[in-house]
Amino acid sequence: MRRALPKFKRAEKPGDFHHVVRLVPRLRKYQRKEPREAVYQVASRIIDQCWAKRDYDMLARATAALLVSWNARVHVGRTTPFDKLPGFIERHYLKLDRLRKLDLHEESTAFHDLGLYRELLCLLKVKRKNKTSLYTPVGAAKALHILAPRYFPLWDRVIARKAGHTISMRADSYQRYGEEARLMVKRLVRAALHASLAPSEDAAFVWLREQTCTHCLSKTWVKFADEYNYVRYVLEPGEGRRARHGSAGRQS
Numbered sequence: 001m002r003r004a005l006p007k008f009k010r011a012e013k014p015g016d017f018h019h020v021v022r023l024v025p026r027l028r029k030y031q032r033k034e035p036r037e038a039v040y041q042v043a044s045r046i047i048d049q050c051w052a053k054r055d056y057d058m059l060a061r062a063t064a065a066l067l068v069s070w071n072a073r074v075h076v077g078r079t080t081p082f083d084k085l086p087g088f089i090e091r092h093y094l095k096l097d098r099l100r101k102l103d104l105h106e107e108s109t110a111f112h113d114l115g116l117y118r119e120l121l122c123l124l125k126v127k128r129k130n131k132t133s134l135y136t137p138v139g140a141a142k143a144l145h146i147l148a149p150r151y152f153p154l155w156d157r158v159i160a161r162k163a164g165h166t167i168s169m170r171a172d173s174y175q176r177y178g179e180e181a182r183l184m185v186k187r188l189v190r191a192a193l194h195a196s197l198a199p200s201e202d203a204a205f206v207w208l209r210e211q212t213c214t215h216c217l218s219k220t221w222v223k224f225a226d227e228y229n230y231v232r233y234v235l236e237p238g239e240g241r242r243a244r245h246g247s248a249g250r251q252s
Contacts, residue, residue: 023191023228027212030227033235037216039069043146044218051100054093059147060085066146067124067139074136079127088123089147092116099148104178104222105185109151111178114171116144121169135169150220153181159229181225188225 031037046062064082068075089096095116102109120143126134137155144152155177160167163184165177189201196207209219 022232023188023195024208024211026228026231027208027224029235030231031213031216033231034227036069039066040146041216041218044149047146048218051097054090056086056090056093059089063089063143063146067142070142071136071139074126074134074139080124082124084123085143088120096147099151102148102151103185103220104151104153104182105189109182111175111182114175117141117174118171120144121171137167137169137174141174145222149218150222153178153185153222154226155181156226156230156234158233159226162229162233181222184225184229185221188228189221 043062043066047059050058050062060082063085064080067080067082095113099113104111117140121135121137121140124136124139124143126136138157141152141155145154155165155167155174157167160177163177163180165180166173167177189204192198192204192208193201196204198204198207205219205221208224209216212224213219
């Protein structure tokens with residue numbers, strides 16, 4: 001039987017997991033409400049299977065599939081140079097391999113790898129039909145995350161704004177958010193340890209995964225933190241707006 005989680009009364013903000021009573025329900029809600037998560041899981045497994053083989057083409061294909069599924073409005077009907085991704089991964093394979101083994105929230109980890117973000121931001125520049133270019137900072141961060149999911153945080157405009165950051169093409173903006181995400185993940189780890197009464201961080205992670213999505217093997221602390229914030233600041237406010245509009249419509 002699942003134990004009842006302890007309740008705390010405190011105002012929430014991104015990365016504030018003191019409301020641990022809502023932690024597991026919101027992570028479960030993410031699995032129910034976000035169909036694109038299936039693409040993330042498949043892409044993650046492909047990358048895990050092909051990483052040691054250095055199959056740069058398959059690594060790039062999995063990354064591109066994730067970007068198109070999550071940012072269809074940006075990529076569909078436009079030209080994105082995904083053919084340059086294999087070369088990017090090959091050039092930076094050793095650095096990415098090192099970062100894949102790091103956890104963002106560890107004390108010895110400093111978030112400072114801005115060169116990869118800058119290069120990927122320019123590489124994934126989308127060509128519009130009118131021949132102008134569109135840079136996608138969110139897409140660049142997603143690509144880095146799927147290649148090194150324990151280290152690079154995802155960011156969303158709404159979540160970043162709630163946390164006091166602005167998404168821009170400047171690499172230092174991603175760096176500042178990365179430091180904020182590191183603190184978020186640390187708080188998440190403490191909340192999971194408290195809620196699970198687990199003896200270690202690894203045990204708390206296994207508990208959290210079993211409570212929310214037993215078949216999702218491609219989870220990380222960084223991904224859990226993003227899922228929680230996405231439900232809290234994107235999905236739930238959207239549901240509230242739809243409910244209010246629906247209610248108003250029925251009254252009229």
